[in-house]
Amino acid sequence: MPLGQKTGDSRYCGVETQFEDDIAKLLASNINGCFDFILPPLMDPTYRPSLASNENGAGVPPFSGSDLVLSPSQWSSHVVGKISSWIDLDSEDQVLRMDSEITLKQEIAWASHLSLQACLLPPPRGTSCANYARCVNQILQGLNKMQLWLRVPLEKSDNDAMEGDTNHLSGGPVDSWDCWNSFRVLCEHHSQLSIALDVLSSLPSGNSLGRWFGEPVKSAIIHTNAFLTNAKGYPCLSKRHQKLLVEFFNHSIQIVISGGPVHNTSTENVPTNYIDGKFLKACSIFCIDGHPLRSYLDYIGHLYQRMDPLPEQERFELSYRDFLQSPLQPLMDNLEAQTYETFEKDVVKYSQYQRAVSKALMDRVPDEDACTTTTVLMVVGAGRGPLVRASLQAAEETGRKLKVYAVEKNPNAVVTLHSLVKLEGWENTVTIVSSDMRCWDALRKLIYWYVSELLGSFGDNELSPECLDGAQRFLKDNGISIPSSYTSFLQPVTASKLYNDVKSHNDLVQFETAYVVKLHSVAKLSPSQPVFTFSHPEHSTKKSNQRYKKLRFEIPSDTGSAMVHGFAGYFDATLYKDVHLGIEPSIATPNMFSWFAIFFPLRTPICVRPDSPLEVHFWRCCSSTKVWYEWCVTSPSSSAIHNCNGRSYWVGL
Amino acid sequence: MPLGQKTGDSRYCGVETQFEDDIAKLLASNINGCFDFILPPLMDPTYRPSLASNENGAGVPPFSGSDLVLSPSQWSSHVVGKISSWIDLDSEDQVLRMDSEITLKQEIAWASHLSLQACLLPPPRGTSCANYARCVNQILQGLNKMQLWLRVPLEKSDNDAMEGDTNHLSGGPVDSWDCWNSFRVLCEHHSQLSIALDVLSSLPSGNSLGRWFGEPVKSAIIHTNAFLTNAKGYPCLSKRHQKLLVEFFNHSIQIVISGGPVHNTSTENVPTNYIDGKFLKACSIFCIDGHPLRSYLDYIGHLYQRMDPLPEQERFELSYRDFLQSPLQPLMDNLEAQTYETFEKDVVKYSQYQRAVSKALMDRVPDEDACTTTTVLMVVGAGRGPLVRASLQAAEETGRKLKVYAVEKNPNAVVTLHSLVKLEGWENTVTIVSSDMRCWDALRKLIYWYVSELLGSFGDNELSPECLDGAQRFLKDNGISIPSSYTSFLQPVTASKLYNDVKSHNDLVQFETAYVVKLHSVAKLSPSQPVFTFSHPEHSTKKSNQRYKKLRFEIPSDTGSAMVHGFAGYFDATLYKDVHLGIEPSIATPNMFSWFAIFFPLRTPICVRPDSPLEVHFWRCCSSTKVWYEWCVTSPSSSAIHNCNGRSYWVGL
Incomplete structure (x- = not known):
């Protein structure tokens, strides 16, 4: 049963469970307890291939029941498979490594056979995850539609800093984002590799959290001990956790509750038959209050219900979120x-x-x-x-x-x-x-x-400067233009969804095109900066509509490292004196819907650390027949120059 | 007239000159002075587009004569065009920037019209060269066969460290290699962008110099003030400079002499008609002693003549240098x-x-x-x-x-x-x-x-392990194998030539293939390390021919940063006790020619700094029908995992 419906879009909540031979019973007890799906281990956690004798069932791995114990739609709608958490593909112990590889491949193959929608991969251990990534990467190549959710703790872990690993320049604690980033780069940003965030009681800084909303987070696993206790003894969450959950809801991230109940809610709500971490018998076919985690689920549902409804405009634009569109060619084409x-x-x-x-x-x-x-x-x-x-x-x-x-x-x-x-x-x-x-x-x-x-999302990108140059001839010497000037803005963003959409074309042209897009699952890494300004009328004799701008962005130090998949572009126009119009987020004209942002992708995303600024160059180039942008990064490392000579993307005169 | 002929391969020497209206005279005086080619400015250095009036010749740029003053073959064989050295495309001064762009494009267009083999681009100024690179990159897209030699000083320059530029983490002087690297990455490793090294009186460390031999250096410009004076007053070079020049000869790098004469050689050799930096009249049609730089040229020729002839085997292998070959498939195919x-x-x-x-x-x-x-x-x-x-x-x-x-x-x-x-x-x-x-x-x-x-260049890559596993059945229990064991080795290399050859196919498969190659224009950045070892016979019950190895390479701190285009692979085999056989450079069996090295490319070259180690992972994977390698880098940044599931390169069983 969904948490509720808002604007036609449902949010579901799952529950992480222990291994259970009888998965039909396990599912029934939890679905009846009002969870939408379960996240159970697929295989007996004591199983190790290297120790398995071939006696029991001639090498049949100890899965939780055959595919027949649930209907196909039950498997795919209500079960996310949890991969054995003991696996460690980067262990120094070769036997454990081989056992891990065999088990991982067996379990994924089984989950594919069941047509599960997703499997949860245990978090990488330590700083080195290359062999784990290699194995997952091999699996991804031949996978059906299933998503692989890599479990990633939402905190900086100090575990590995103790091991004298000198891999990290900072010498500080390992940031789980770095681990995720290495893993996904090794797997070539595969679109079926996504994230399940483990939310614990402490949270990193807001900037650090913000990064994740540009990443492919599909699920957030909230641990019961992340909950506080309210005056009546019920679980609740800190303000920061609440805010985070609202963001999860806004980004269609599914919630999973994990762990045993740690709150003594009043006796009428506590199931009396909760014994040994299992809750089974009292569940009827309807939702009842008996599930031991019911009070946590109710609280999550409460947070969802309490959310402000989306403004009408946002609702109207829902289907445009993160959907890439080619910019108009208003000069060459006639609008419809x-x-x-x-x-x-x-x-x-x-x-x-x-x-x-x-x-x-x-x-x-x-x-x-x-x-x-x-x-x-x-x-x-x-x-x-x-x-x-x-x-x-x-x-x-x-x-x-x-x-x-x-x-x-x-x-x-x-x-x-x-x-x-x-x-x-x-x-x-x-x-x-x-x-x-x-x-x-x-x-x-x-x-x-x-x-x-005549303005486009990036101000001059629909050739307003060239058009107004043409119109300027008619103007009296003290004549004015409305708008009198306009400026484009850029900011670096994490936008794995957009990057993967661009990449899916497998074509250089797409990587060198700017797209109009309603940005949603995007992390803005640094405030935007002005790029090109045009003023009208322009009476200078050396007038040129070519422009070159070098920008330097600093990532706030509490963000940690982040991936820059490209740049979000905006404009702001001065119509006349203090009357302006624009979409630059900090000064955007409210309730205007004519423009989405523009997105300039990078062919190879660049990882930026807070201690090294991101240096970016943008050019506006003009020839007799077309206008185009070129762009590149020169720090922390150089990229190729994108869209050389406007080979991929240009606006015709 | 070449410096001499060795093993059928000539080396030429050019001379950098001043601008001269009468280029025919300029060429005659220098060719007669025994230089093979001249490197003159193509355009009057006082010309600035923004100042040019259209009166003189209706906008004809002041080039050094028309294309008719020399024959087509003279232009292409004897003239390398020098681009105006005043240009500064990254200046803050927009007029200078625009003038520079116009002039650069005019000069290159003129040089293309003349079918020159190469043009010399002035060195980038300062640490930022993005706009210069953008302009050159645009030019490269439509260029005929002409090479563009970017002039790069062969030393660490302190010029820009003074300007308070915080771009460089080290805070130290700017390494000209970094500037080159940024420039070529911005230009996407274009194969027509190469290097002219400026050799001055001081030289950086041997490791720092070594990097350049994996880069596309086409020319070395030796300044007359880099020469010392011998007992007789003649120019000579320091031991380190001599060694460097021999390396240049070995790598087919053309020498250019630059600057005025700074040595007072005895009167009979000094031309009396050398006035105001120009030497013109006394040249006859034959080589004479009269050229003011003749003593420098003679010394360069002397160094070349003095070189040891190539050993027969090296001579035999000349045509194989840096030529990529696909490894044999000896199990699947029959040798010829x-x-x-x-x-x-x-x-x-x-x-x-x-x-x-x-x-x-x-x-x-x-x-x-x-x-x-x-x-x-x-x-x-x-x-x-x-x-x-x-x-x-x-x-x-x-x-x-x-x-x-x-x-x-x-x-x-x-x-x-x-x-x-x-x-x-x-x-x-x-x-x-x-x-x-x-x-x-x-x-x-x-x-x-x-x-x-059964060994390949990488030891096990021709499936010796799998073959000998098959043969092991016949062996008595105390039987032995010759070889008793073999180990593969890897080291990171700069190899721009190999990288560009791989890239030219524009195909993922080529980037995920290991090649057999006689390495020559390659910089070895760190000593090789052992990777996989196989011993025979192998009686272990858990025997597997799968392997996984994590390697960590340190670049010597005096190298500076360097580009890793891939990995050179070797093997060493123990035949019996102390009798070994192998090609690992430090312990290679002398005068053996059966194996060249193997080269594993990287899809995206990785820039490595001395302070951050290079962490590399190699896997040997086996299925029932094939064996393949996968590889990746995880530090300083992660690469994609190459050759996932052996999709591009494998050896059939």
């Missing part, structure tokens, strides 16, 4: 009606434009001249007219007189524009120009202002 | 007659075998039993009979009686074997068994010894 439709609905955006035009009108035309002075304004890329409307509303609001030239290159949009003008009775104020503003040449120096909405 | 022919010529190898058999015979059979005791020996994989011959010679030498079973699976070799036995009259001593030793089953427990030569 549906696209106009979507973008025109962004009320917030146009009200910002209206505010900007209003302010500019008030500045330009004193009250006393309101009736006599007409401002000539050109909407550059008018589309189906939303900026025309916003401008006219600004004129009305301020009582100023306006004449509008609406320039639009898409002949299909011009059709709509004409009917809009007719419908609204704007014939005397609005002149429609069906032309590319870079070619049109009629109104030289007659325009006071131009207003445009 | 030519292959037998080649290997049988290895006198040293068979004399080692003869020594081993002799010693073993003396040990087993006391003098008093020499006439009565017959030793039964099986040659496992007899081929066309060289080991049969060596064994019989050992018997004759020691006066012991021998009976030989020659087992060979290749029916074609058996034909030769039969005629050999007939020819030599060995019918009573030698029994030929035409069978795979793994299948044959006639002589159980009758054999005292078996002798085999």
